[in-house]
Amino acid sequence: MRERDELDVAVKTVRALETGIADNVELIELGEAEGDEEIVRDAENALVELKNTARRTQIETLLSGEVDGNDCYVEIHSGAGGTESQDWANMLLRMYTRWAERRKMKVETIEMHDGEEAGIKSATILVKGHNAYGWMKTESGVHRLVRISPYDSAARRHTSFSSVWVYPVVDDSIDIEIREADLKIDTYRASGAGGQHVNTTDSAIRITHIPSGIIVACQQERSQHKNRATAMNMLKARLYEMELQKREEAAMAQSASKTDIGWGHQIRSYVLQPYQMVKDLRTGVESGQPSVVLDGDLDDFMEAALAQRVGVATDVAAEE
Missing domain, CATH: 1.20.58 (Methane Monooxygenase Hydroxylase; Chain G, domain 1)
Incomplete structure (x- = not known):
């Protein structure tokens, strides 16, 4: 269907x-x-x-990957830099939420840790919609912000970093074996809004997959059982995405025109001072209106990154 x-x-x-x-x-x-x-x-x-x-x-039409049509999880983590970096992570969370809303997609908050003064330390959202992962997958990487910090009394320019990780929701038809002995499961009290019950019981779940080092967490529900089920689905998705990444890197390595698509690398800079510019370091796409981009206008950046990835993949297929 x-x-x-x-x-x-x-x-x-x-x-x-x-x-x-x-x-x-x-x-x-x-x-x-x-x-x-x-x-x-x-x-x-x-x-x-x-x-x-x-x-x-x-x-x-080029979104033909195995799971491009699936919903996706988006994890955002603030880098070093305290409140300024945490505020930047929160700005990214808002940007992706606005982008999803523009495309009539639904966004659910799975997990969030607030910053000490402002912003967030980390957050995980679920984006539901047609080709959500296919579009969002190009956003994985490190995002850099340059601005005059509103949290600096001396009004100095600050550079902040936050990382974004996107991975697909996988359904039950995909068999991924996860051994119970490979898991470390912790419970803790949820933070942030959610009512008295959420904040006073150990309903939040954190699962560490020891062989891969992957950590997932969920505090969305009041029920510890439901949070555990959601966290297991997230872990399953992360392990599947890791396998997809290995396959893609193996295929891309065959092409002399391979670009660096490593998820941990800086992919885009957002400069608010001393000039106004957003530049994607992979494709060269620029915008002189960072406020518009931060309000969710990401299509030009996503399209260029996707076209670049598909173009390289097509070159590989042609050589084969």
């Missing part, structure tokens, strides 16, 4: 593009015949929007 729905959306999108192009070309001809410049201008603007839609749709 999911595959049928995806195909239905693809067909409807193509038909809408065809209809939009035909209608606006006809409007331009009509406007020129009647000398109505406003009709011509509106139709031309509509064609530009259709072109952008066609470009986005073309890239989306």
